Amino acid sequence: MRVAIVLRAVCLMLWVSMAGLVQAQGNLEINTPAIAALQGSMQQRHAQLGPLYASGAVGIANDGTISLRDANSVPLAQRAQVNSLVAAENADRAALYREIARANGHPEWEGDVRRTFAQRWIDRAQPGWWVQGAGGWVQK
């Protein structure tokens, strides 16, 4: 029994250390023409999204996406367009995570890339923007 516990602990430590190694090898700053195209598209869209972040209509979710969290500050007739803008941003973000994982030669890292970026977006959110924490939406 004791041997089994020790073995299990060793396996766990090995797995944890290998996972760390995988993380360490990933290059989130990697650049490819496709990544540059996605970043350009997102940067261009940011001019429209900026005021929506500031008003709280759109928040930064903890799964690497953005979300139409409080549409009350958006005129009714424009809510569908804002939703379309949010969906387009999320489509680009999903493609970006896939592309970074591919560029690192590990498409299976997409989930890790997404999680890392999710935290990065939240950390970099400007004061006053809404971000999704474990307990729900909070204003930075």
Next chain:
Amino acid sequence: MFPSSAIVVTAIYPPAYSLADLAATSARVWARALPLVLLLILVAITPSGSLTAATSVRLDLASVDHPSFSLHRVSIAIGAEGSTARIALGRVRFGERVWSDLELECSQFVLAEGRIRCDSGRLRLPGVIEPVTIALSFDPDKKSGWLRLRSDQDESVDVSLRADGGVVLTLGQISLARSAAWLPWLAELGPGGRFDGRMDLAPGAGALRVTGQIRDGRFSDPTGLKAAEELGLELDIGARLTGGAWRFDGTLSWVAGAAYLHPLYLESGASLSAVGVFSPKHLILERASLSLDGFRSLEANGVFDLDPLHIERLALSLADADLAVVGPRFLTPLIAPERVSAVRFGGRMSAGLQIVDGSIVAIDAALDHASLALDDPDVGLGPVTGVLPWRSDTETRVSLDVGGGHWKKLILNGFMLEANVEDRSVSIESLSIPVLDGRLVVTDLAMQRNETGWAGGGGVVVEPISMELLTTAVGLPQMSGRLSAALPGLRISPGEVSLDGALAISVFDGYLWVTRLQLLEAFGVAAHVFAEVEARNLDLGMLTKTFAFGSVTGFIDADIHGLELVRWKPVRFDASVRSSPGRYPKRISQRAVQNIGALGGAGAVAVLQRGFLGFFDSFGYSEIGLSCRLEVGVCRMSGLDTGDKSDPASGFRIIRGGGIPALNVIGYNRLVDWDELLDRLQRVIESNASPVIE
């Protein structure tokens, strides 16, 4: 004259007549409750049941209980005739709702000539009814009377109790915001606007008719994802009590305003009519019909459990939906919200959907010349006619007659699509799409929908397509030859299509092999393609003639490694071109030499033995070689030899002369802007102008 009296009573309200069925509607219960409460007052002050003048009376009831309502701590104090009256209810329960501290004060209370009359009264129920003025008159013998409520916001409630037992309730300018206090589920939506309406309850409470309208209505949930503004609704419902349930028939028309029901933005113009049966436990929708722009008909029937709300059975059907109208409004926001402005629909669709026990069990869609097109990338499919059945518990067969399609300028001809659909998977045994004079054949395609999207695989074969037709169709200079492919390893995953195998193109009397094809993010801004290209024995004479680049005889081989196209433009590759091995005539025309010079820009290319150039139309050469490694928009050039890279003055040989007259071409620009190079090439081909050779 009776002395002032004080009575304490606990009244358990007996179901002397069947009141259980009254619970079905509040209107009906209140219709009977109001005279009963008033009768209690009378009974209290006149134990004999006959109305007699009293100086002052006080009645305290501990409770009045009924299955539908209960009153606690009832206090009734009536002064002398023409004096004041005060009724206070410490706690009122009606159904599941409970209110506290209801107060009714009449500054002029009259008991005379068999009638109770209250004028200049005030009614107050904290949190529900702010003080409103009240006036009432009731004749207990005839069981008739009226009640009038007026608020300081121009709201009015008029109740008329007819001697025959009928009741008319008229509501004027009722604030929906204030009414929400009565309806917790409505309060969550923060309603606003005004309601005018009338309810007629027939004698015996067996029939009911409600008409009314909402003006300037609005609502919004806390997120703003369910919201409406400037709403105008018109309601007309008739109902009859049968066997303990209400059989209803009514219409609801949406005549003004707009709503956002995430992700749909809807504007007024819809009208709903419904026939069914309503009981406290169930709603049976025998037929509901929704009139909506873009649909010939939209109908539903079903059974709903109301406690708690649950769909027991529901069938929806829509007929002749005009996809050009309903597609952008309902389909795109649901299936492709990121491309709302880029998707175009056409044709018609009819469909049926069945829900059992809260789950979708069957969908049937019939397409009639339906079409779908995207602006970017420019692709389209249609007209499509056929049926798409789906069952939750069994495999179904989809059969579609596809009239054609296009990808950019390339037109696809008509074909039949047969597929098997089961739960979240689709399989196609064989799909043969005519393309010009050849075919694109997809075999053994199996796709499955998982949480991230569609994934699966199969095989692709391209049966030979004429390059003459293909290049003409896509707007390229006409080339001869054929294109074919055997790609047995088609793999599809979210954002990725990979093709193992080779695409072969016989062109310019040689051939091209394209392998390791990979298409990524095909519908996004970063759509890109990876491939390896190998070309052998391309006839330079045909090639240069096709692109009007002068004339070069001979053959070349080319290798393009790591080719990457982003939005169909090359962004990365490592390419090299060399004369093919073997003995064959090798000549280059003066114009071709000049064009090579023009491509390199001023000083980029030096033509040795320049002095002879003007005297001959063509020159001999022994070998051609050029390579370009494209990265970050810059092409790193070299030729047959690399030259001395450390010496900027040292060039690299592009053409090595041979024969008489011979000619050598040396390149000097090792770093060339790719876009600039393409522009020059375009200009050279278009103008075919002769640059000045010094």
